[in-house]
Amino acid sequence: MTEYAGFHPIDKSALPGQEVGVGVLGYRFMGRAHSNAYHKMPMFFWPPVAQPRLVAMCGRTEDAVAEMALRLGYEGYYTELDEMLADPRIQLFDNCASANAHVEPTLAAIAAGKHVLCEKPLAPNAADAKRMWQAAEEAGVVHMTGFNYRFVPAVRFVRDLIEQGVIGDIYSFRGAYLQEGGDNPDRPFTWRSDRSQGGYGALGDIGVHIIDLARYLVGEITTLTAMTQTFVKERPIPERPGEMGKVTVDDVFVSTVMFESGAIGTIEASKVATGRKNQNTFEINGSKASVVFDLERLNELQVYLREGTPDTLQGFANVSVTERDHPFYQFWWPHGHIIGWEHSFVGEVNHLMTAIVRGESIAPYGASFEDGYRALAVAEAVLESADKGRRIEVAY
Ligand SMILES: NC(=O)c1ccc[n+]([C@@H]2O[C@H](COP(=O)([O-])OP(=O)(O)OC[C@H]3O[C@@H](n4cnc5c(N)ncnc54)[C@H](O)[C@@H]3O)[C@@H](O)[C@H]2O)c1
Missing domain, CATH: 3.30.360.10 (Dihydrodipicolinate Reductase; domain 2)
Incomplete structure (x- = not known):
């Protein structure tokens, strides 16, 4: 029974595509661009292979990350990365932080068994980038660098x-x-x-x-x-x-x-x-x-x-x-x-x-x-x- 005559509610559980929980580090320029993409992907690439679930954003400044998580449609936010990485609802860690915060957070995400997307430049130097590549390969997680063009x-x-x-x-x-x-x-x-x-x-x-x-x-x-x-x-x-x-x-x-x-x-x-x-x-x-x-x-x-x-x-x-x-x-x-x-x-x-x-x-x-x-x-x-x-x- 619905409240409005002729109105048929949609059963959201019928949406095609496997749920993939996403946790994003960094909420400014790239955090916004990636979040927009997670929302649009299952609408346009239909039938979608996945339904990205925007579980959490992570940032150091609570007021700012809370506002951005609300604005961009996340279920919540974290101010501590290790807490976000311990969240079993998250399968994909998306690093949209500045390049000086790419290496250690991404390595920690790999160690936690998360798939990883990291913005470019992958690291501040090639040696660290190689370490990230090898760690992701050894862990058997999917790894992608943000070369969107x-x-x-x-x-x-x-x-x-x-x-x-x-x-x-x-x-x-x-x-x-x-x-x-x-x-x-x-x-x-x-x-x-x-x-x-x-x-x-x-x-x-x-x-x-x-x-x-x-x-x-x-x-x-x-x-x-x-x-x-x-x-x-x-x-x-x-x-x-x-x-x-x-x-x-x-x-x-x-x-x-x-x-x-x-x-x-x-x-x-x-x-x-x-x-x-x-x-x-x-x-x-x-x-x-x-x-x-x-x-x-x-x-x-x-x-x-x-x-x-x-x-x-x-x-x-x-x-x-x-x-x-x-x-x-x-x-x-x-x-x-x-x-x-x-x-x-x-x-x-x-x-x-x-x-x-x-x-x-x-x-x-x-x-x-x-x-x-x-x-x-x-x-x-x-x-x-x-x-x-x-x-x-x-x-x-
Ligand atoms: N693919 C593209 O077209 C494209 C375009 C612009 C930027 N980028 C890349 O994306 C990355 C982010 O760039 P941006 O322009 O969004 O930067 P930005 O300066 O606008 O945002 C960086 C974010 O990282 C966070 N941050 C920085 N250090 C952190 C730390 N130690 N722990 C947690 N969070 C931290 C900041 O709080 C901020 O939210 C950079 O690597 C940049 O090169 C890619």
Whole structure:
């Protein structure tokens, strides 16, 4: 019997998909982006492989974590990580904290038998990232690094085109991740400015994303040369008015890279790219085709196909990657009804849940901890090359 004539209540226990309890550390930018994805995933990736259950957020400041847990739809919150990790309702630990809080909390979660998703950069250095990868492998838990751009439909479509041989042999990759604002000297000194607190400059903050896309699309990087530069050398410390903190990370890096396949490329990232809001872009030139992607136009792909068009009509075509047959798009809207940055996280979470529930592998289409580690091995080679002023072999 219902209270309202004609109203049929829904039995929520009939929702398809296995329940997977989630506990998230860190509740700011990424905590919000991931939480949004957990809510959206079972609605859109239908029928869902899993029903993420948002059990708890964890943070150090009680008022703030309580408010965010309420706002983002969690059942509760913890202020102590070990207590959250002891909660048997949680199967997945999602580390959205700053990079200096990635290693020990994630290792503790692995030791507690939780599956783990950790934001990039996986660790403040490659050696710690390798430890995390090995610990997760030994524990037999599912592990994923937060390289969400792999789940932009146009990016996955490029990978498909490469696998199908449409691009041909890849000659070159030109990748750049550019943001403005780093040149503002009033921006405060935070963990991001300080290498010893896990800060990693443009290289670790955004550079690892484009390094990952280079690896994802073209393959392993074997040798490189690089330069880095820091323009704003000190910044005001908010907690100590009048005091300045010494910036020990790069504002910009530029590198030339050689891939295992023999392809050659450039990879750069900048936090002082005046006018660039969030331009994550790459161009791939192959023997049969070229493609150009830009995150600020993420539903589009510029494609040049050498064959099949008369010479007089050849040129780059602007393809709207929103057809049902494009990757992930059968889950979104009718073609031309575009999606945004946050949807990449929904695809990422769906991939992770599929791996947890069905035992499928995170690699090669998702980024495992091995990928998080390998991106950092490349990042360390960038720093070493910039420091020594010579070409470096990447040590994996
Ligand atoms: N994938 C992406 O597109 C993307 C975008 C931005 C940031 N990130 C990454 O996500 C991570 C978080 O970045 P953000 O921008 O959300 O940072 P943020 O500074 O906005 O938030 C960091 C959170 O970590 C918490 N935290 C810090 N140290 C902690 C500790 N010792 N114990 C518990 N909590 C702690 C803070 O309280 C805060 O909630 C970083 O590694 C960053 O590089 C990824």
